[in-house]
Amino acid sequence: MFRKRAKEIANEMMPSLDPISSAKRFRQSMTKYSGKFAFADFTGDPMPDVINSTFRLFVPHKPERNRIDNGLNGGKFDIYKHTVFDYPSIIQSKLGGDWGRYNRIISAQVALCDFYCWYCYVPDELLRGRKVQYSTPREVMERFLEIRNNDKKQGLESNVLRISGGEPFLAPDLILECLEYLRDNGMEREVLVWSETNLSPFLKEQPDQFVLAEIWLEEQGKSLKDFAFFKNFVLHPCLHGTTSLNFSQTTLVREDFFDPLVEAFGLLIDYRIDIYPTISSNTCPSTHIGDLFLRLKEIHEKLPLRFALIEYHFDYPIIDERLSRSRRQGIIYGKNAMIAKWNELLQKNYGVGYAETPRSKVSLW
Numbered sequence: 001m002f003r004k005r006a007k008e009i010a011n012e013m014m015p016s017l018d019p020i021s022s023a024k025r026f027r028q029s030m031t032k033y034s035g036k037f038a039f040a041d042f043t044g045d046p047m048p049d050v051i052n053s054t055f056r057l058f059v060p061h062k063p064e065r066n067r068i069d070n071g072l073n074g075g076k077f078d079i080y081k082h083t084v085f086d087y088p089s090i091i092q093s094k095l096g097g098d099w100g101r102y103n104r105i106i107s108a109q110v111a112l113c114d115f116y117c118w119y120c121y122v123p124d125e126l127l128r129g130r131k132v133q134y135s136t137p138r139e140v141m142e143r144f145l146e147i148r149n150n151d152k153k154q155g156l157e158s159n160v161l162r163i164s165g166g167e168p169f170l171a172p173d174l175i176l177e178c179l180e181y182l183r184d185n186g187m188e189r190e191v192l193v194w195s196e197t198n199l200s201p202f203l204k205e206q207p208d209q210f211v212l213a214e215i216w217l218e219e220q221g222k223s224l225k226d227f228a229f230f231k232n233f234v235l236h237p238c239l240h241g242t243t244s245l246n247f248s249q250t251t252l253v254r255e256d257f258f259d260p261l262v263e264a265f266g267l268l269i270d271y272r273i274d275i276y277p278t279i280s281s282n283t284c285p286s287t288h289i290g291d292l293f294l295r296l297k298e299i300h301e302k303l304p305l306r307f308a309l310i311e312y313h314f315d316y317p318i319i320d321e322r323l324s325r326s327r328r329q330g331i332i333y334g335k336n337a338m339i340a341k342w343n344e345l346l347q348k349n350y351g352v353g354y355a356e357t358p359r360s361k362v363s364l365w
Contacts, residue, residue: 018257019200022114035136040122040166061085067082087102101159105158106148110167112167119330163194168195196236237275242286250283269303269364279309281311281335
């Protein structure tokens with residue numbers, strides 16, 4: 001009996017998720033109502049940053065939590081103390097104006113994700129589609145603009161819509177339609193759409209086929225190329241690991257998907273999508289980071305300069321609950337070792353240290 005249970009626990013821990021089949025399955029759930037997409041429903045959520053059932057408030061440049069924008073004039077950045085949260089200066093470089101106009105971000109979360117990262121702060125009931133609301137892009141944009149107009153009356157600036165997740169690119173057509181709505185209403189110079197991805201929708205089902213996100217857009221008569229025409233769009237791809245083993249332990253996705261996910265950066269650059277990628281500084285080991293660094297440099301000469309090292313916080317009850325329930329181990333590393341190594345690699349290859357060059361000033365084209 002004991003051996004049988006031990007085997008069951010081992011199977012529960014086995015990283016066996018196939019992100020392609022998972023993404024296809026979750027895509028069906030996300031779009032099961034014609035023209036509508038599944039969003040996290042925040043009704044009754046006690047979090048203080050919840051605005052209403054659709055949106056949360058996100059403040060990226062937050063010095064009291066050591067989140068600093070190294071692209072702001074006169075900013076002093078300590079690579080071991082601070083974490084790069086440079087959304088305001090990146091958006092400022094695209095839309096102009098004062099950076100403060102872009103430090104109040106209205107965030108909607110697409111429900112469902114094909115990864116299962118142990119440190120994700122989003123409750124499982126949202127990630128697995130058990131507490132969702134279905135809305136059209138138009139409905140989402142109208143609600144966002146209503147909040148934006150109400151904020152203006154109070155002297156607040158809300159000029160960024162963040163489509164987070166879950167995995168937002170399970171619904172690339174949703175993101176594109178939000179951008180089209182802003183363009184059609186003459187607001188593409190005023191409002192930026194910021195989105196994120198774990199890169200899985202940019203995997204190919206077969207070597208000679210389109211990527212998953214491209215297939216879903218083709219069904220709507222659209223393409224990933226369409227994103228390049230919107231200067232008010234930014235994408236944050238997060239690489240959830242620095243080695244195949246680290247990636248698999250973090251996400252429960254099979255190790256053999258790690259290399260194709262890294263190659264997806266090249267695809268995004270080829271489509272001329274403006275990317276600002278990240279790696280975790282405290283859930284990834286610094287061992288073998290040099291190998292990954294060189295791979296990224298081979299994909300594009302300046303790609304490593306676009307990376308930020310994010311320090312994750314673990315003070316969310318759902319993380320303890322998830323680790324306990326699924327019998328997983330949350331491996332935490334000292335962030336300084338990763339930062340020191342990345343800093344050394346940047347100095348050796350480019351002659352600049354980490355965070356010395358604002359990411360918005362690194363051109364990929």
